[in-house]
Amino acid sequence: MPESVNKGPSSSAPAGEKIRKTAKPKKKKAGTFGTALANTPFVVWSAAFIIIPLLFVLYYSFFDPEKGFSIEYIKVFFTEPMYMKAFGLSALYSVIATLISLVIAYPFAYFLSKVSPASQRLQMVLIMLPMWMNMLLRTYSWNQILQDNGLINKLLGVFGISSVHFLGTPGAVILGMVYNYLPYMILPIYTAMSKIDRPLLEASEDLGCNGFQKLRRVIFPLSLSGVISGVIMVFVPSISTFYISQKMSLGKVTLIGDIIEQQIKLHYAEGGLNRGAAMSLVLMIIILIATFIMNRFSDEDEGVLM
């Protein structure tokens, strides 16, 4: 993940490029075999855990043991109202969760990049700390906290406020998404911001920018690559999640991830595997297109990929 974060358009790439360019010819002769050897584990790993599973998804999307090749499973995604509704909800919730994450993360990253380095390190650790715990556990904890007789409602009870149903509402689902994926928004934005050269900020002041103009004309454009990385990194897991919706909505909100899970888990025998695979494939393609479009907002020649 850190690699993807570092591909800002404003990066000091030129220097790095030069070094690489001059270093390459030297290595060329002796390096080819060694390089290939060094790459082998990665190639094997990619093949085993990325390419082959994808081929399986592709296969099950179009083939089943009885009928052979069929686009039936793909078609069902678009024709079955329940699926379209679930997909629509997924898209809506993930967009809302992404926007909320952005609104929280951007000012946070901005102020984080301005405090002392020691404080920056401490706060980074605090941001990362919850991620050392399994996501399912974190979501389950929220489920407990938001229960009708959970921590928050007990606290409200102290003030004489009667119990509020949090769980089962769209808000709870979105809260789950934001809580789980917020660090993925903060990190790339923070990285992009801390890479902005200080003299650029002084130059903007020198040329007449007050605080807000500086933010709008220099800081925002130069941190846009981080924003796009963050948006992709929050949007993608949010749109395909199923555990968060189950635990936070108590099954009342069905997202596309839930449907895929149900298909594979409960309807395996009657073509569920094929439908699940087909839906995953469609979802992947939609995410790919969305990512591609978002990359267009970034610098023309330096896209940010996930």
Place this chain on the structure above:
Amino acid sequence: MKENMILELKNITVSFDGETVLDNLNLSIRDGEFVTFLGASGCGKTTTLRVIAGFITPDSGDVFFDGGRINDLPPYKRQVNTIFQRYALFPHLNVFDNVAFGLKVAGMKKEEIRPKVEEMLELVNMKAFAHRKIHTLSGGQQQRVAIARALVNSPRILLLDEPLAALDYKLRKDMQNELRRIQRATGITFIFVTHDQEEALSMSDTVVVMNEGKIQQIGSPTDIYNEPQNAFVADFIGESNIIDGVMLEDYKVRLDGRDFECLDKGFAPKEPVDVVIRPEDVDIVPLEKGKLEGEVTAITFKGDYYEMIVDVCGFKWMVQATDETKVGTKVGLIIEPDAIHIMKKSKYSGMFGDYSTFSDEMDQMDAEEEALEQMEESDNA
């Protein structure tokens, strides 16, 4: 005189973490002047520039612009623009938009911005590059864009923070001329910071020599070179032999036991002084004709002249001459009255002006090496 002072610094003191960087600095700059702050790194020249730009608020003292106190005016409200050391061009904007930046911020209309930016790009010969991305430009081209970006705002003062330091020698020469031309064409006050004395002398109307957060001398390039006020300035600007002397009476100084005529007066009788003699003003003559006697200990070919080190009673003089003299030759030296410049003793007396080594650092290394050798000797014994 007073009314055309565009900038005045009064008793400016700045310190970082308890270390004084600017020490009670006073300076007035006339409108339309090309002023250079000259000094080694850490002398406070860049800090002074940042005080003028508004990036540093002085601990004490006042900054006056056009007679008004601007201590508390933030940088974006000052009629001052800066050319930064590494240019600080905006990487997300092309050349045109970089230059247009200040005008856009000021809320100027697009159709007014275009001709102004184009005129500026014309002035710095970058018109053909208007739509290029910044990272595709060479150092010299970026430099020109930075100049245009600052000047398009018609600042009253342009601050230049070592803008030529990153350029190669020939390009630097060209840009020196270019900057001088632009300064004359626009009439804007330029305040230029450099550690390169040649650059300072060749470009400026006024040179401000700084050291240890203090101004050592303010004057025209010729004044600074011909009439240095203390040993620091004499050593920093060009090459100088700085010899201990005693002023016998007006127009007469004694050094190395010989009396010399000079053009200086107004010192107390028998006052110890520092005597500056530039290497090109010392003439080498046959031994019997010389006023001073010495031995050539080193000679370096410099292209259009030879640089020689001549040992006179243990003091190493630097002498420049067009004729070669072999190492080991005993020679006579003569010095004309107008080649002698007398300075009052200062805290810098005795620190500079002997050519056993060229730099202070080398002196230090020599001293350390000697100390080490002595230690080893005593260990062996």
